[in-house]
Amino acid sequence: MDLKEKLISDYRLHESKLNGFARGKIYNIKLDAERYFELLGFPNRKQEDWRFTNVNPIITNNYNYDLGAQPQISEEDLQNFLVPGLKANTIVFINGIYSDKHSKIITEKGKAYIGTIKDTQKSNKELIEKYFAGNADYKTDGFTALNTAYMNDGVFIHVSKNTEIKEPVLILNITDSSKGEIMYHPRVLLVAGESSKVSLIEIYESDGENFSFSNAVTEIYSENNSEVHYYKIQNECDKSYHVGTTQVRQERDSRFNSLTVSWGGSVIRNNLNASLQNKGADTIMKGLFIASGNQQIDNHTLVDHASPYCHSNELYKGIMDENSNGVFNGKIMVRKDAQKTNAYQMNKNIILSKSALVNSKPQLEIFADDVKCSHGATTGQLDNEQLFYLKARGIGEKEGKKLLLYAFANEILEDIPIDDLKVYLEKKLSEKLEKK
Amino acid sequence: MLSIKNLRASIHGKEILKGINLEVKAGEVHAIMGPNGSGKSTLASVLAGKEGYDVTSGEVIYKGKNLFDYSPEDRAREGIFLAFQYPVEIPGVSTTNFLKTAINEKRKYLGQQPLSSVDFLKMLKAKAKFVELDTEMTSRAVNVGFSGGEKKRNEIFQLAMMNPDLSILDETDSGLDIDALRIVAEGVNKLKTKDNAFVIITHYQRLLNYIVPDYVHVLSDGQIVTSGGKELALKLEELGYDWVEDLADAK
Ligand SMILES: Nc1ncnc2c1ncn2[C@@H]1O[C@H](COP(=O)(O)OP(=O)(O)OP(=O)(O)O)[C@@H](O)[C@H]1O
Ligand SMILES: [Mg+2]
Numbered sequence: 001m002d003l004k005e006k007l008i009s010d011y012r013l014h015e016s017k018l019n020g021f022a023r024g025k026i027y028n029i030k031l032d033a034e035r036y037f038e039l040l041g042f043p044n045r046k047q048e049d050w051r052f053t054n055v056n057p058i059i060t061n062n063y064n065y066d067l068g069a070q071p072q073i074s075e076e077d078l079q080n081f082l083v084p085g086l087k088a089n090t091i092v093f094i095n096g097i098y099s100d101k102h103s104k105i106i107t108e109k110g111k112a113y114i115g116t117i118k119d120t121q122k123s124n125k126e127l128i129e130k131y132f133a134g135n136a137d138y139k140t141d142g143f144t145a146l147n148t149a150y151m152n153d154g155v156f157i158h159v160s161k162n163t164e165i166k167e168p169v170l171i172l173n174i175t176d177s178s179k180g181e182i183m184y185h186p187r188v189l190l191v192a193g194e195s196s197k198v199s200l201i202e203i204y205e206s207d208g209e210n211f212s213f214s215n216a217v218t219e220i221y222s223e224n225n226s227e228v229h230y231y232k233i234q235n236e237c238d239k240s241y242h243v244g245t246t247q248v249r250q251e252r253d254s255r256f257n258s259l260t261v262s263w264g265g266s267v268i269r270n271n272l273n274a275s276l277q278n279k280g281a282d283t284i285m286k287g288l289f290i291a292s293g294n295q296q297i298d299n300h301t302l303v304d305h306a307s308p309y310c311h312s313n314e315l316y317k318g319i320m321d322e323n324s325n326g327v328f329n330g331k332i333m334v335r336k337d338a339q340k341t342n343a344y345q346m347n348k349n350i351i352l353s354k355s356a357l358v359n360s361k362p363q364l365e366i367f368a369d370d371v372k373c374s375h376g377a378t379t380g381q382l383d384n385e386q387l388f389y390l391k392a393r394g395i396g397e398k399e400g401k402k403l404l405l406y407a408f409a410n411e412i413l414e415d416i417p418i419d420d421l422k423v424y425l426e427k428k429l430s431e432k433l434e435k436k
Numbered sequence: 437m438l439s440i441k442n443l444r445a446s447i448h449g450k451e452i453l454k455g456i457n458l459e460v461k462a463g464e465v466h467a468i469m470g471p472n473g474s475g476k477s478t479l480a481s482v483l484a485g486k487e488g489y490d491v492t493s494g495e496v497i498y499k500g501k502n503l504f505d506y507s508p509e510d511r512a513r514e515g516i517f518l519a520f521q522y523p524v525e526i527p528g529v530s531t532t533n534f535l536k537t538a539i540n541e542k543r544k545y546l547g548q549q550p551l552s553s554v555d556f557l558k559m560l561k562a563k564a565k566f567v568e569l570d571t572e573m574t575s576r577a578v579n580v581g582f583s584g585g586e587k588k589r590n591e592i593f594q595l596a597m598m599n600p601d602l603s604i605l606d607e608t609d610s611g612l613d614i615d616a617l618r619i620v621a622e623g624v625n626k627l628k629t630k631d632n633a634f635v636i637i638t639h640y641q642r643l644l645n646y647i648v649p650d651y652v653h654v655l656s657d658g659q660i661v662t663s664g665g666k667e668l669a670l671k672l673e674e675l676g677y678d679w680v681e682d683l684a685d686a687k
Pocket of ligand 1 (some may be wrong): 450
């Protein structure tokens with residue numbers, strides 16, 4: 001029995017655990033999503049969107065849905081996974097199971113609602129039902145369908161109108177595969193109310209020697225004039241697989257500012273889709289991916305300009321070493337009514353070995369005539385002239401490469417507005433490059 | 437300090453240096469002049485260890501050792517400094533960070549402790565003042581967005597920071613206005629001691645009014661065709677390189 005068949009046949013079992021969702025609207029959505037998963041299954045390389053990334057390694061493992069009792073993590077290990085010094089609303093999941101012990105909410109209640117999806121089902125049913133699965137379409141994507149059908153918890157954040165939350169919301173997903181192969185389905189739903197401001201940080205970390213697969217969906221609603229900063233950081237081990245879709249819906253004058261950092265994991269696929277639904281919306285997408293060994297990191301982005309006077313700017317940078325494989329597929333869609341659109345996209349990659357590879361594919365589909373759009377992509381090696389200049393000042397090959405790669409990558413990190421996060425990422429970047 | 441004997445070097449199979457002989461002793465200033473394409477920068481690059489050149493014969497002894505046994509970075513750490521004719525831009529790396537790394541790599545090589553941030557900054561300020569460089573420039577990325585003159589001045593600033601034994605200046609004076617030229621030349625004069633040496637590649641005698649060379653050599657078609665004192669530079673200025681090329685043909 002392959003993974004798809006196993007999942008389908010086990011669904012009844014899963015369903016019996018859904019008592020938290022007790023026959024409401026979400027329950028029905030989940031059942032519907034399960035039917036779509038049966039229909040869609042897992043993608044293959046014949047599908048245009050999956051041309052460069054083979055999902056077979058992900059779906060040929062014999063995953064468990066849970067590993068018995070709630071896995072535990074020591075306070076010390078937890079601290080290693082968090083961002084030093086950062087004051088944040090921290091929500092910790094271990095193998096997809098919420099850990100109350102390690103989580104804490106510090107933002108005052110009136111400013112925002114921050115809770116688990118399970119709890120919200122009980123305490124704020126109508127609110128979550130209004131948004132859940134309204135944005136991430138499970139009818140066209142097998143992984144999203146799988147997540148929607150199988151998720152049984154997650155995080156719901158609702159930021160009140162005219163409110164700025166100073167403390168970011170940090171969701172730490174820890175995979176612990178020490179007791180066996182594990183699959184889980186993280187789910188996040190963020191609603192940023194009108195003229196609100198919020199930062200959401202998702203961190204993926206892992207521990208344990210068995211294969212694991214996290215299949216995530218994050219939905220973001222950025223209401224009129226709101227500002228959302230979204231960070232997704234993947235720092236897992238080389239037995240970890242991850243597929244994630246972040247679906248953003250932007251209303252009038254909203255600002256969505258994202259940073260996706262992928263430097264740990266075996267096969268990673270990030271889908272980041274922003275739909276600019278109303279005038280004056282602004283989207284910034286930045287990404288950094290660093291791979292070595294046999295790692296595969298695939299970034300698919302979509303900026304859907306569905307209304308006029310919107311602006312988007314995208315910059316992704318990759319560093320590929322050894323046999324690693326990177327993908328940047330950036331689609332910009334400018335619909336017929338989206339006049340006066342400004343859309344920019346850039347992808348730059350450095351290849352450090354003969355057998356490393358990057359597929360860079362811009363996709364522009366423009367149906368409006370009064371727009372400014374540009375895109376560019378460069379893939380090359382480190383500049384020998386620069387390396388020699390450094391050597392001529394006594395900076396050797398290894399140190400010189402590090403200096404140049406750090407400078408290349410740091411363009412993505414240098415204007416992170418959250419200082420502690422910036423320091424944390426810059427330090428991690430140094431550590432990554434130390435090994436090159 | 438430096439002894440070059442019958443040095444021949446080629447690039448992509450084309451011979452550029454065709455038997456160079458040159459002796460540089462501590463405390464000396466040598467000027468190398470010569471027409472475009474005669475091989476001046478090639479000589480500087482071969483000495484600094486740039487890839488792509490094949491040394492086909494001859495030897496270079498630096499401080500009693502075979503220079504070609506050292507990697508480019510070790511040559512720098514051993515005290516060779518090349519001020520580039522075309523300084524390279526390095527986006528994202530600040531001059532401060534670059535120089536701090538350079539100095540500490542050299543110190544590590546020499547078995548010394550790294551410089552403290554405070555001492556480094558003190559030195560940085562002092563040397564910047566020395567070449568009349570705005571310290572704001574040092575926080576910017578190396579050479580990025582610098583004018584031609586600023587790049588050259590930045591080379592001399594780096595030279596002052598690295599405090600080398602043998603400095604090779606490849607047309608550091610080209611593209612400088614009179615004021616900048618004076619600053620650069622005064623900088624070099626102040627850095628000159630009886631223990632270090634300078635090899636100054638230039639097209640223009642005006643630099644040599646400020647930095648008075650002990651020897652002037654004329655490079656033509658990969659060979660030093662004539663050498664003399666500072667008056668040779670004046671002669672070249674007056675007569676051009678035609679008579680030199682005749683000398684080369686005679687060889
Ligand atoms: N990468 C290369 N491939 C082929 N020929 C080269 C290369 N680099 C330099 N040369 C040739 O070597 C010769 C010497 O060049 P070099 O730069 O050393 O001259 P130069 O004396 O410094 O000239 P200038 O006064 O213009 O700076 C020239 O004919 C040049 O075209
Ligand atoms: Mg030259």
